[in-house]
Amino acid sequence: MPWSSSNRRAELPPDWSAIRARVLARDGHQCRGRMRDGSRCPTTSGLEVDHIGDRHDHTDLNLQTLCSWHHKAKTRSESLAARRRRPPDRRARPAESHPGLK
Template identity: 45%
Template sequence: MASHHWRQCRTRPARVRDLLPAEGVAVTAWQGSTRRSRLPKDWPRIRARVLRRDKGVCQAVFSDGRQCAQPANQVDHIVPGDDHSMTNLRALCTWCHARKSAQEGGTAAALTRVRTERPKPTHPALDD
């Protein structure tokens, strides 16, 4: 019988329930972010207005032109940043908002990466 990988390790991995937060402790995607502190004081009212304006329907449009149309429960900034105007806000479902946020996070991370440029190789026959 093949041995389990954890048996080859020095310590046994934690159980999944040991990795979860203590009971009653809320874990959100906002942890470690300054985003919440940058929202206006009346954000709950603005959020409710956007969800009402968009009739509680996800406003995301897929690449083939179809609208998601799932029930929306989140409000998204169309252009990332701190513009909280109604024209820059839209209702999204959880899945579409997570997908958009992940894409924006990946783009932001790529902009912070140090880029190194390698010298362009030349063909040996062209070297003088």
């Protein structure tokens, strides 16, 4: 996530570095993402701490360690689901029927 275009860092608690270190240690400094075969992702570098649910809940139970690939995949999936839940844009013009089909 590019922090330059986001205010997410400002939403984190002042002791975020301690929380992050605790979660990384709890997860054994390894991604908790799953591979296609169901095994745990072996990545141990470039790790990020992800909010499982509510992004304002910074409790250990709501945090997990993910590699950047699994974090991006999770974010992409959540973004797509949110867009699908959104009602269609009411400002959009209705589709016009083809003049030869009238």
